[in-house]
Amino acid sequence: MLEIVIGNKNYSSWSMRAWLALELTGAPYRELRVPLDRPDTARRIREFSPAGRVPVLRDEGLVVWDSLAICEHLAERFPAAGLWPADRGARAVARAVSAEMHSGFQALRSTLPMNVRLRRTVGPLAPEVLADVTRIREIWRELRSVPRDGEYLFGRFGIADAMFAPVVGRFRTYGVALDGPEAAYADAVWRHPAVVKWVAGAAAEQESISKYDRA
Numbered sequence: 001m002l003e004i005v006i007g008n009k010n011y012s013s014w015s016m017r018a019w020l021a022l023e024l025t026g027a028p029y030r031e032l033r034v035p036l037d038r039p040d041t042a043r044r045i046r047e048f049s050p051a052g053r054v055p056v057l058r059d060e061g062l063v064v065w066d067s068l069a070i071c072e073h074l075a076e077r078f079p080a081a082g083l084w085p086a087d088r089g090a091r092a093v094a095r096a097v098s099a100e101m102h103s104g105f106q107a108l109r110s111t112l113p114m115n116v117r118l119r120r121t122v123g124p125l126a127p128e129v130l131a132d133v134t135r136i137r138e139i140w141r142e143l144r145s146v147p148r149d150g151e152y153l154f155g156r157f158g159i160a161d162a163m164f165a166p167v168v169g170r171f172r173t174y175g176v177a178l179d180g181p182e183a184a185y186a187d188a189v190w191r192h193p194a195v196v197k198w199v200a201g202a203a204a205e206q207e208s209i210s211k212y213d214r215a
């Protein structure tokens, strides 16, 4: 059976992305959770991956680490799940925005860390954070302006949506206001059954990491 190693559902945005992709395949899997920011976290993660980071996917002796590599592996392994768009052009753009998310938006990621349970209003955003928010809104708006069958970036929920789902969570946590198609898209992401399941898991966790919870 497939196994996915993840961090806390409340805090681990990279885990959320890979886990959502796995959930979308509909395949049975075992979930192993390693709480982050504990004295034994690094040792425990290294039992699964030499990279020392979660998420990690274990597939019949194969170890795949890094969220985007896991998503690519799952897309190959479960072609019927349609994790990438069927159309080649749309698929190329879906890969581009997923890679942009994976390698970018550093200011947003460090200033507004994922914390699914938290609700906090932040003051005016620093220019570099605002630039990240503006670019993300532009991606969502442009992709949602193309008529498609479904309410997600490329129609049905896929890897590109999984990559942006933690950003939707951050916007909710820190009260980043959206309107128009971006707001409708963010709402659609947050009510997707796989996202609802992850959020419920985050709500049920007992651990807290104080540096991310401080008011």
Ligand SMILES: N[C@@H](CCC(=O)N[C@@H](CS)C(=O)NCC(=O)O)C(=O)O
Pocket: 007, 011, 012, 013, 014, 015, 036, 037, 041, 042, 052, 053, 054, 055, 065, 066, 067, 068, 102
């Ligand atoms: N590029 C990696 C980043 C993975 C990453 O940074 N994961 C964090 C948790 S979200 C982690 O494992 N941190 C280890 C630690 O906190 O000890 C990916 O996409 O999977």
